[in-house]
Amino acid sequence: MEQPLFERMDTVFLRVRDFEQAFAWYHHTLGLPVIWRTDMIAALRAGDKTPITLVKQDAVAEPHPLFNLYTSNIQQTYERMQERGIAVGPLRDYGTVQTFDFTDAEGNVLNVCHFE
Template sequence: MFERIDTVCLTVHNVEEASDWYQALGFNLAFKGQGHHVFTIGNSPTPLTIAEGNISSPANTTHPIFFTKDIKDTYEKLKEKGVEVSELEYIGDVTFFDFYDPDKNKLQVCHFE
C-alpha cells in the first residue's frame, strides 16, 4: 500500500518569501509549483514542501505526505477500513487525497509518474 514518506509539508503565509528564507538556510529549491515549493535537504531522501495557505486553519497543519504506486487502490483500501478520506484531487501530474486519523490529524497520499 504505502511505499515511503514522500515529503513533509509546512504551511506558510507567502511561499516566495518563505522560499528565500529556506534557501538562505541552505535548502536547495528542487521544484516550484503553483502555491508551493519543494526543497531537498542535504542527502535526505525526504524533501520539505512549503505550501501557501491560512496558517490559523486546522486544515493547514504540518502533515506527512505518503507516496503510493497505485493511488486508486490505496484510496479504496483506506475507505474499506473505515478511514475518513477526502475526494481524489488532481494538480498537473500529481494525484492526491487527504485522510484523517482518529484524532482528526491530517495525512495525505500522493502519486505521480
C-alpha cells in the same frame, strides 16, 4: 503477505505567512536546493529522503495536510483504506499527480499522493 499501503513519506508541508521570506531563508540561509517552485509552493531538498514543501498560507484551504504519503497505486490504496473503515476524501486528479486526504485517529489531516 499484504503489500504495504505506502512506499514512503513524500513530503512534509510547512504553511508560511510570508512565502518569499520563508523561501529565501530555507533556500539561501539553510542552503536547501530547490526541487521545484511556483509562486505559492516550493519543494526543497532536505537530505536524501523527504523534502520540505513550503506552502503560502493564504493559498490553501483549511485544514491542510501536515505531510503526504506516496503510493504507486493510488486507486488500490484508496479502496484498501475504505475497506479498513478509514474515512477518505475524494480522489483528485491534477493531471500529473493524483491525491486524496484522510484524517488519523486524532483528527490530523494527512494526504496520499501518486505521480510518475
